[in-house]
Amino acid sequence: MEAFSKTNPEAFANFLRAKYDAYTGATTASAYPYYLIIEPSDVCQLRCPTCATGRENENRKQGGIETAARESRYVMKPELFDALLEEMGQYLFMIMFYNWGEPLLNKALPDFVSKAHSQGIQTEVHSNLSLPIDQGRAEALLAAGLDTLVGSIDGFSQESYQVHRVGGDLALVKKNLELLAATRDRLGLNTRIIYKMLVFKHNEHELKAAKRYCQKLGIQFSSDEAGIYDERWLPSHRAGEKPHIPKRIVEDPTQWEWAEEYFGSLEKESFYAPYRDNDDEDTPNYCSWHYGVSLVTGGGPVSPCCGTAKDRDDFGAVVPGKTSFAEVWNNEHFRHARGVLSGDIPAGTTEPDTLCDHCFFPRIVQHVYSIHDMQIVAAFHRHIGKEKPALEAGFRIMSRIRYGAFISALLRRKWFHPIMMLGTSSKSEIDMSAFTQFYKEHLLTDTSFLPEVDPLKLKIVN
Numbered sequence: 250m251e252a253f254s255k256t257n258p259e260a261f262a263n264f265l266r267a268k269y270d271a272y273t274g275a276t277t278a279s280a281y282p283y284y285l286i287i288e289p290s291d292v293c294q295l296r297c298p299t300c301a302t303g304r305e306n307e308n309r310k311q312g313g314i315e316t317a318a319r320e321s322r323y324v325m326k327p328e329l330f331d332a333l334l335e336e337m338g339q340y341l342f343m344i345m346f347y348n349w350g351e352p353l354l355n356k357a358l359p360d361f362v363s364k365a366h367s368q369g370i371q372t373e374v375h376s377n378l379s380l381p382i383d384q385g386r387a388e389a390l391l392a393a394g395l396d397t398l399v400g401s402i403d404g405f406s407q408e409s410y411q412v413h414r415v416g417g418d419l420a421l422v423k424k425n426l427e428l429l430a431a432t433r434d435r436l437g438l439n440t441r442i443i444y445k446m447l448v449f450k451h452n453e454h455e456l457k458a459a460k461r462y463c464q465k466l467g468i469q470f471s472s473d474e475a476g477i478y479d480e481r482w483l484p485s486h487r488a489g490e491k492p493h494i495p496k497r498i499v500e501d502p503t504q505w506e507w508a509e510e511y512f513g514s515l516e517k518e519s520f521y522a523p524y525r526d527n528d529d530e531d532t533p534n535y536c537s538w539h540y541g542v543s544l545v546t547g548g549g550p551v552s553p554c555c556g557t558a559k560d561r562d563d564f565g566a567v568v569p570g571k572t573s574f575a576e577v578w579n580n581e582h583f584r585h586a587r588g589v590l591s592g593d594i595p596a597g598t599t600e601p602d603t604l605c606d607h608c609f610f611p612r613i614v615q616h617v618y619s620i621h622d623m624q625i626v627a628a629f630h631r632h633i634g635k636e637k638p639a640l641e642a643g644f645r646i647m648s649r650i651r652y653g654a655f656i657s658a659l660l661r662r663k664w665f666h667p668i669m670m671l672g673t674s675s676k677s678e679i680d681m682s683a684f685t686q687f688y689k690e691h692l693l694t695d696t697s698f699l700p701e702v703d704p705l706k707l708k709i710v711n
Contacts, residue, residue: 253624255628265643276591278539287361341365366393375445379417402445406455413449453484539605649680
């Protein structure tokens, strides 16, 4: 896996701080997230039936958190993006531009990508590509330094494509793909262009044709079974299987109500073990969304994860010149949510009834972006390594903890743990003692990252 291009020591120190917080189940974060999902727009021209925006019945509406910071349909303003980058840019390894809307509907997107790229931040855009893209827009987006462009294209004929991508024009999508690929090659850029196909019953027969098309065009092809909890949408090669839901939803009527509200009518069936069940009693449960990943929606609200599109589930809002991300990151809702999983709910935070109190997602979803953590480790050894002995020692300790998690997962035959690698920890007392000492001696030096004070300040000590 290719290393990130980030080179400043503060970013790697922040990463180690976040990992320490996660491994110890800290309720107050001492680090910024190192991955950020930014929603350039929550507007979309398509009406996909499995999407909250497409259904127009679950997405954020006017009147939620910080009403003054949002409209009913919102395209992120440059001043909000600039505020986020000014506060967090030095710590971020990756920004992913997508969520519940179409990113290319925001005309400022190339400028967003360019600013992130200038700080060594890897960028990724997901688009339905079913809108006009001329030569100028193609050049502006790719030349901005975009690393990855993913086209969400669920089919290879208009007949199958339009079943899920309602209102989309596959001919236009293919025209755009061909233009983007040609522009990339003409400019000599390294942007990865991916044809991403969700596999359903109605389109699985077109997989081979789509792959051949991508090979001819010189772009990548990727496919996933649609992660939809509705039997109508399951691919036929899974015939006989039923939609799966977490075991604890079956056992808890309250959580069942939450699940039905999000996914509609479901059949009660056990598949995943409860997330809070933990084979290693000495290791707190945690979710990457509380430490390493976060999502800022178009108008500024901060969501606890990408699994929700509702106002009520937002934990706060970034308002330029008024409310920083750091203030939201350690507010009552986030501290409570971290405590829900670690089993150490802070005093005074028992009132919030958050999405995390009712979480029904399995570990592989809660740590879905942790697979990129290996790129951060690779980047450290490539760009810094022995230049910062203290940091190198911290990475060695963390690697031992990671290796222990990998072996432990294999022994327990929990496939999703080793895949996520750094997403979980099964720690030895020796390794965590060493990590704690390192944290106190080096990562807490000259720092103050509490909800009521200035954002994080890092000093790297050799």
